[in-house]
Amino acid sequence: ANKTNDKAGDGTTTATVLAEAIYSEGLRNVAAGANPMEIKQGIEKAVKALTEELKKMSKKISDRKEIAQVATISANNDEEIGEIIAKAMEKVGKDGTVTVEEGKGFETTLDVVEGMNFDRGYLSAYFATNPETQEAVYENALVLIYDKKISAMKDFLPILTAAAESGRPLLIIAEDVEGEALATLVVNRLRANLKVCAVKAPGFGDRRKAILEDLAILTGAQLISEELGIKLETATIDMLGQVKKMVVKKEETTLVEGAGDKEAIQKQIALIKRQIEESTSDYDREKLEERLAKLAGGVGVIRVGAATEIEMKEKKDRVDDALQATKAAVEEGILPGGGSAFIHCIPILKKLSENLTGCSKVGAEIIMKAITYPLRQIAENAGQEGSIVVQKVMGMKVNEGWNALTDEYGNLVEMGVIDPTKVVRLTIELAASIASLLLTTEAIITEEPKEEKAPAMAGGGMDY
Structure with a gap:
């Protein structure tokens, strides 16, 4: 979960759900006599096929509306945060820098500074x-x-x-x-x-x-x-x-x-622009353009406003998560959200599984079952029967699925229920990696928790 967060800024919950599902299913098979190394090979083949299919399904985003949608969803459906992140990325560019800090008032504001x-x-x-x-x-x-x-x-x-x-x-x-x-x-x-x-x-x-x-x-x-x-x-x-x-x-x-000095900065920007025009090497031109973007683009500063310190911390964390997820979406594109993208990859995994034998086949089947868990869990959290929702989504088109917020089935991309491809890809890659490691580990060393002694009872007094 931490690795997913470090690399993509979001997806920790999904990564945890997937890792637990893969490990539990794998452990059940190992206990029944399956070879853990062969299961691991099957898991790796399935994850490779799955990530390739996710990349094919992915839709590139560039317009502000889509960027705002991704940011809004990553910020727990907070439209104010979604809009301010979209505005920040529009101002500093997709490769620009945006920082998040605590504001001094109730309003959340955006400034672009040098x-x-x-x-x-x-x-x-x-x-x-x-x-x-x-x-x-x-x-x-x-x-x-x-x-x-x-x-x-x-x-x-x-x-x-x-x-x-x-x-x-x-x-x-x-x-x-x-x-x-x-x-x-x-x-x-x-x-x-x-x-x-x-x-x-x-x-x-x-x-x-x-x-x-x-x-x-x-x-x-x-x-x-x-x-x-x-x-x-x-x-x-x-x-x-x-x-x-x-x-x-x-x-x-x-x-x-x-x-x-502002004049000195502008002179340096003009010099780099001139060097870009005169450059005959594509590589040199690319590096000069990177320098220009860093020097001229500035830094977007989102100052988070809130009424209390506790609200401030919670809101700032949501802005941080949403910002990282939005950057990931701009980088690799978007997929239908809410766990639906995984469900639409099941036919590819079925085809792969048919060409595998023994415990490798078991490994692929474990992934096939595990990737239904995120949608199943979302449905159950919303008071629905998870297996029924999964079955309905399996019969739908690629961009379609179930919107947990409105309890509707339809085109999730049009509804704005979307996930960054990078986040979805990393959740399954890293979850499978840690689960495979645990399945092929003979022993795990852990620190024994210290037993805390109960405090001594206070001495009783007597009235005379």
Whole structure:
């Protein structure tokens, strides 16, 4: 479930239901004498056929209405959230960055600000400030941009000391931070609560240098480079850039509202556009276009409003889930939702099963049965008989199924009951993977829960 959430941002419940169904059915067959390795092979063949069929059924989306539909469903049918996510993605583009944060009022708002996102995360999990989300989040941070590796502490100490004395958080973006330097940063983060985070610079070679220049212009930093005659040990605090907010995750970094000069940013954008026009290499042009999108696209900031802190947390989680699911939908397309897409893949699995023998055939049949469970569970949660709903949907066309919200059968895509293909694909792939692993494992080691002793009874008193 966690892997599904990490990769697609949604589908945790479906992945859990599928994993439990595959494991239970598999275990029943293994207990009856079936070979677990052959069952695993059958499961893998069935999942491969299933995902190929899902991709064929998938419908690409691009228009705002469909994007809003996906977001609305992923946010538990909240149309306000669906609309605001569709608007955000329209403004920053499908490859743009959208962040979600807590607002200060009752309204949920959207702002598009200057900023950048790149696919590199923190160099140590100890830099995370939020253990629950595993993110390092700071406001009004200083940014050090260096084009070489930082390993010796003596070269790095002067600028680190100056940043620490300013009382502001420091984000370090360098080719790498390793050895003594990284260890010192981690120790000071843990013991002295130093507000610091180190990130490896994105890209390689000349491309890395170009991205660092973009980051320097965006944040108002001076790129510290010996080629420019600036050594790390002589760097001063006025060479550091600034951002209004930074969010660093395990595999990505987002900088919001850098302090760079707007005119300098526009000049850099114009330069990149000119390089795109002059480029003769498709690969170089593609990389330049990526740089342009990151620098010019900005960052969409959704500020979630609510009346209470509990409502705020719940709503923010829904916006986060909906945003990730919507990105997945734009990436790989959509399928009819509510578990119907799986039901329409059963004929393909039947055909595959007929060509298999022995325990491999059993493995394919396990998947065939397991993929009915999500729809069956949704129906039972809505007070319907699951097996009857499954049978009705099996006789319908590809985009058709059952709408649990309205208790209607029909075209689910037109009704707006849709799921991102990526989410559906990952739920079955990852559920089958973990269930197969458990079926072929001889023993599982678990931590024995500690027995908590009941508290001692209070001594009784006597009245005289």
